[in-house]
Structure formats: structure tokens, C-alpha cells
Amino acid sequence: MIPSLSIRLANESDLLFLIQLDALSNPYPWGEGLLEEALQTRQNWVVELGDATQKSIVGWLTASVVLDQSELELIVIDSSVRRQGLARQLMIAWLNASKQQGVNELLLEVRESNVGAIALYESLGFTQVGCRKNYYQTEQGFEAACLFTLSIL
Ligand SMILES: CC(C)(COP(=O)(O)OP(=O)(O)OC[C@H]1O[C@@H](n2cnc3c(N)ncnc32)[C@H](O)[C@@H]1OP(=O)(O)O)[C@@H](O)C(=O)NCCC(=O)NCCS
Incomplete structure (x- = not known):
């Protein structure tokens, strides 16, 4: 159970x-x-998370908007509070704000080995539309980037 959770737009004072x-x-x-x-x-x-006296940031999503598309650049949740639905809530905040801004399509790309993130995206309705081979470097060599989209028309 997570106490006092809020999702909000970030500002420059969140940098640290x-x-x-x-x-x-x-x-x-x-x-x-x-x-x-x-x-x-x-x-x-x-x-x-937290109350007025002590707050901490345990998740962050950043996305860029070009015309009617918004692309997820990164989503990350603190390792200590994963599998509690926080990433899903952040993704829904992005999706809802994008709809309000007139965005028609959400895009993202993810390492093919990142099965957790892929399960998250698929659970929200994203579908894989392509693959860039040998796109990301790994310790062993390279791996593909999987491209996903979601129409929010
Ligand atoms: C991927 C990440 C953001 C998920 O955050 P999270 O808060 O744990 O995800 P949620 O609790 O919202 O998960 C929602 C659903 O996504 C899927 N999912 C999330 N993590 C999963 C995992 N490790 N394995 C399998 N499914 C997973 C599940 O379907 C999950 O629902 P469930 O818990 O009811 O089964 C988190 O693991 C993370 O920060 N990873 C490192 C950064 C990263 O890889 N970011 C993505 C690429 S930009």
C-alpha cells in the first residue's frame, strides 16, 4: 500500500x-x-510520495510532442516501488494529457530484452509496428529496438 501518492507535471526544482x-x-x-x-x-x-513535510519522487515520464504525435523518451520507477501500478498511472497521465492537447498517436521504442516494459505497453493497448535491428548497444553486443504505437483518436 502506497501512502499519499500524487502525479503531477515536473518542474525545474525536481532536477536533483x-x-x-x-x-x-x-x-x-x-x-x-x-x-x-x-x-x-x-x-x-x-x-x-509522502506528505507536506517529506516528499520524494519515485517515478518520472518524459515525452516529446511533434505535431499530432507524442513520443515517450523515458519512463522510470524507483526500484523499491515497482509492480504497484505507478508506471501504469504515469502512462495514463501522459495519454490523457496528450488527448487534451490534440495528439492523435503515441509512439515509443524499447529494447527487445525489456520484457517488463513491453508487457506494460501492451497492457495499455500499444502494438508493435516495427523493429530496428542492432539499434542499442549491450554488454554482449547489440539488440533491437521495438517500435510501438497507440492511436488515441
Ligand atoms: C518498466 C517500469 C517503468 C515498470 O514500472 P512499474 O511501476 O513496476 O510498472 P507497473 O507496476 O505499473 O506495471 C504495470 C504492468 O506492466 C507489466 N509489468 C511491469 N513490470 C513488469 C515486469 N518486470 N515483468 C513483467 N511484467 C511487468 C505488468 O503487466 C504490470 O501489471 P501487473 O503488475 O498487474 O502484472 C520499471 O520496471 C522501470 O523503471 N524499469 C527501468 C526503466 C525502464 O526500463 N524503462 C522503460 C524503457 S524507457
Whole structure:
């Protein structure tokens, strides 16, 4: 059971929390520069836990909008609070906000080995529309990027 959960748009004062979340829970951390750029140039939502005296950010979703499409750039949930529906709630916040902005299609790409994320996306109705072979580097070599879309017309 998660106490006092809220999902809200991120702002620049969240940067230090996001740096920590990225470093500890993102398997491929972005680092401070990319995080700062994301806060300045993209749409960002966070999951915040706690009360007025002590809050912490345990989830973050960042997406970019071009015309009537919005593309997920990253979603990450703190490792200690996974499988409690937080990523699903963040994805729904993105989906609802996108609909209100007149976006018609959501896009994302994901490593083919990331079965957890793929299960999350499929559970929300995303379908795979393509594959870029050898797109991501791994410790052993390369792996494919799977492209998914969801029409929200
Ligand atoms: C992928 C990630 C965001 C999921 O976050 P989460 O809060 O644990 O996901 P949710 O609890 O909302 O899961 C919703 C559904 O997605 C699927 N799912 C999520 N993680 C899963 C996993 N590890 N294995 C299998 N299915 C999974 C399940 O269907 C789950 O529903 P259920 O728990 O009722 O079975 C999280 O594991 C994470 O931050 N991973 C590292 C970063 C990353 O890989 N991001 C995605 C690429 S950008």
C-alpha cells in the first residue's frame, strides 16, 4: 500500500530528485545534462510520495510532442516501488494529457530484452509496428529496438 501518492507535471526544482532517481533506478542513466534538457524542452510527469513535510519522487515520464504525435523518451520507477501500478498511472497521465492537447498517436521504442516494459505497453493497448535491428548497444553486443504505437483518436 502506497501512502499519499500524487502525479503531477515536473518542474525545474525536481532536477536533483530526478538525478538521483536516474542514477539509482535507470539501467541506462541519462545523466544531469540530458535530464536538465528534458525538463526544459519536453513534457514531464513525476510520481511523488509522502506528505507536506517529506516528499520524494519515485517515478518520472518524459515525452516529446511533434505535431499530432507524442513520443515517450523515458519512463522510470524507483526500484523499491515497482509492480504497484505507478508506471501504469504515469502512462495514463501522459495519454490523457496528450488527448487534451490534440495528439492523435503515441509512439515509443524499447529494447527487445525489456520484457517488463513491453508487457506494460501492451497492457495499455500499444502494438508493435516495427523493429530496428542492432539499434542499442549491450554488454554482449547489440539488440533491437521495438517500435510501438497507440492511436488515441
Ligand atoms: C518498466 C517500469 C517503468 C515498470 O514500472 P512499474 O511501476 O513496476 O510498472 P507497473 O507496476 O505499473 O506495471 C504495470 C504492468 O506492466 C507489466 N509489468 C511491469 N513490470 C513488469 C515486469 N518486470 N515483468 C513483467 N511484467 C511487468 C505488468 O503487466 C504490470 O501489471 P501487473 O503488475 O498487474 O502484472 C520499471 O520496471 C522501470 O523503471 N524499469 C527501468 C526503466 C525502464 O526500463 N524503462 C522503460 C524503457 S524507457
